[in-house]
Every structure is written in structure tokens, then in C-alpha cells.
Amino acid sequence: MKTLKKLESIPVNGSMHRRKFLGYVGGTAAVATVIAACNHSDDFTGSLEATNGPSPVNLGSGDVGILNYAYALEQLEAAFYKQVITTQYSGMTADETSLLTDIRDHEVAHREFFKAALGSAAIPALTVNFTSINFSSRDSVLTTAKTFEDLGVSAYNGAGKLIKDVNYLLVAGKIVSVEARHAAYIRDLISYGSFANDNVVNPVTGLDLANDPPTVLKAASAYIATQINASYLPTK
């Protein structure tokens, strides 16, 4: 397949602008088609449980770098909620099970979306490190969920200005508000009414958190075994 070959020739994690990326395949619809054709080669389940030591991952530069950055965070969240639902904490109510399962499915959809949209420019599956999380403890699980959701919101808020293509900016906007919905729900589970408290919303300006990639990745690194190189990401 000629198109596929061209797509595969794009350097993984390399710098690539959307126009150039699309130039390889002739349009977004074509990207989706090519990606659908590629999916079978990469086993969907269990990819995060790599047994060999993880090799460092380079997010790349430009918009692709930012999308890979988001893909990394979504991988982390999806893996976390997968575990939350697989090994449910004691006393998880039916409502909690239902809505935490929803969140898991959303994060998986985000992860698979980025994987598909990035195609061969996507970073590989990351290896997570959840040794600090006690999945049988409601407190431990919800506190970690809050950390991840608030971190995700602050990451997308901080990354918006680094995105050049308005279409990518829009899709980041479509995802960040869902992360904020998750964050509010989790926060209310922990402490009712804390959905947007002063820890996340500035009490003077009414603005939510926004963090740059180094800050976010430093916080996330406690839960990701794979070393991530973000040094080529845009900074303004």
C-alpha cells in the first residue's frame, strides 16, 4: 500500500507540522483510513504492561510534540482507571462504579484518538508505575484520580498557547472540558462542594490552573516509569 509506506517513512517522534503530515497522505480522512489499516499491528490490550525495561521516549516538536504530550497523559489516565475498575476499592457504590467506568472509557477514547490522529508519529506505549497507589483504598484511588484530572486540566490549559493549528487547539478544548467535568466529579466524591475550590480556581481571578509541560511532566513522572524527553516541545 503506497500511502501506508509513505506514512511509515515519517520519522517517529520527529518534528512535523500538520500541513506536512497531511501532505503525506492527502487529508485527514485519509489519515483515519490509513490508521484504521494500521491498528491491527499494535495489540490494544496489555501494551502498557511491557516487561522489558522501558526505553526513553521523545515527544518530538511542534504541534505533533504537543499531541504526543497529551497522548502520554491520556495513556497514564486510561491505565489508571483501567486498574481502578479491574480491582475496585471496597465500598465502591453502584453510582461510583458506573461513573468511574464512564471516565475510564473516556480516557481510553482519548488515548485511542491521539494514537490514531498521530499515526506513525505517535510515541509508543508508556510503562506506568502505580506502586504508590493502593487500589483497594477509596482514599488512595480518589486522591490519585483528583491529582490526574486536575493535572490534566492544567496541562491542556497550559498547552493551548503552544498549539499552532486551530483544529488541534479546538480538539484540545473539546477534551479539556471533559477532564474538568471528571475533576469536579472526583473532587465532589472526596469532599462535597470542592469541585472548583480555591486549590484549583484562583480566588481573585476565577481562573483554573494552567501549567507548562515541564511542570506537568515532573508531576506525572512519579507515575510513569518510561523516561520522557520533552525538550523539543514548543515553549511559546
Add this chain to the structure above:
Amino acid sequence: MNLQNIFNQIENTDPEIYERLDGRRELMQRFTKLGSKFALTAVPVVLGGMLNKAYSQAPASIVSILNFALTLEYLESTFYAKGLATSGLIPESQRPSFDSIAKHELDHVQFLSSTIIALGGTPVAKPTFDYTAKGTFPDVFATKDYATFLALSQTFEDTGVRAYKGQAGGLISNNDVLTAALQIHSVEARHASHIRSVRAALGASTKPWITLNNTGIGAAVAASYAGEENTNQLGVNIKALPSIKGGSSTSADTATEAFDEPLTKAQVLTIVMPFIQ
């Protein structure tokens, strides 16, 4: 064609034109260079491109977006202030949450107003609102109909989220304003999530996130959820992606819940206009 005349006219119209570009001399040099490559008939196109570069990112369009946002924040802020001032409407147990939401909306009003002024613009005046939307809804402040108050709250928050999302692209040229708008956008989403949970606890058919284009309220607010049923993102069919349940398919519920959709300014104004007297 006399380029000098064209420049003089532009200067008369906008004395700051050269601050927007690279200075008059460089502009002249660019045209001089272009002169050898392009026929004179191409000059208007080239000039148009340069002016587009100069003005497409001008504060005017950004101020206009911020004033649009300010109108929405006034709609919310006034609504919650009236709600909190109406005794017997909001249950005591819920007051702290609405205090918090009301404060955020007021903070947004003040933040947007001061940003507009800082950009050289004039903040729009606070409209007079009709929260019955010309009789579509009961007057919750008279009837103390908490369920309708919550339904309106949810609609305002979800619409606000979609409105900011729709304007993000228009702010891409100004990093500071874009970031601030995103920071407001996610606060509105937090509010929406909370309100939707409050309604769910009272028996409404809602989750913290939006499923398909379900309103959980009724046809009166359908316009605020129209388009949320989209399952295609950047040309990727989300429903065809592998899900955790196995196989290459994701449910339409998940595919739509996972992505919130934008509304255009025109769509938002259509929704909001009935609430403005």
C-alpha cells in the same frame, strides 16, 4: 499605481500601522523586492496579505470575543446573584456551592472587563435579563422553583463551556488571552459537572458529562446541546476506535461524552437573546 500614496492613506487611517508590521522602511523594501518578481497587478494581493497579517490579530477582534464572553458571564453572574438573594429558592445545604459558583462568575466579569480595558476596548454594559426567556420558563425567583433554577444553571454552564470552546481559535494570536479564556472555560466545565450531579441526585437523567445531544431537561434547551452527538474528531471516527471492552468499536455514548463540542457565536447568541430584555 503609486505605492507612496497607498502607504500615506493607510497611515492616515491607522498611524500605528508600522508597529503592527515591521516598520515603514521594511515594508517599502519588501515591496521593492517584490517589484522585480511580481507584476504591479499583484500588488493589491500582496498588500492585502500584509494588512491581513497586521490586522487579523489586532485587538479589535479579540476585544469583540471578550465582550461576547463578558455578556455570557453577566448572564450567569446575575442569575446566581438573584438566586442567592431569593430566600427559599436554594436549599441551605447547596448554598456554599452556589456561593462559590457565583463568586467565580463575578470574578470572570471583572477579569474580562479589566482585560478588555487593558486591550484598549470598552466593556459592554450589563444587559437587563429576563430569566423566563420571554415566557419559556417559569420565573424561578417568584415561584422558587429550584428544579427549573438548576435546569437553567446547567444550560448556562454547558452553553458557556461550548461558547468559550468555539472562540478559542479566534484568540490563538494572543497567548495570554487564549490561556485565560481556557482557564475560564475549564471552570465553567467544573460548574457544569457539579450542577449536573446535583440534578442527577434529585432524579434528573443527567451525568456530569454530556451524552449524545441529550439535554436531560427538555426541548426548550435543545439548541444548547445540538451538535454534541458528533463522533468524528479530526477525521477520526471515534466509534471505530478500539474500546476497553474489546473489538474495534466504541459506543456512541462514550464517543460523545469524551469530547465536548463547540458552539459558534451565532448559535450562542440565538440561545442567549431570549434571556436579554
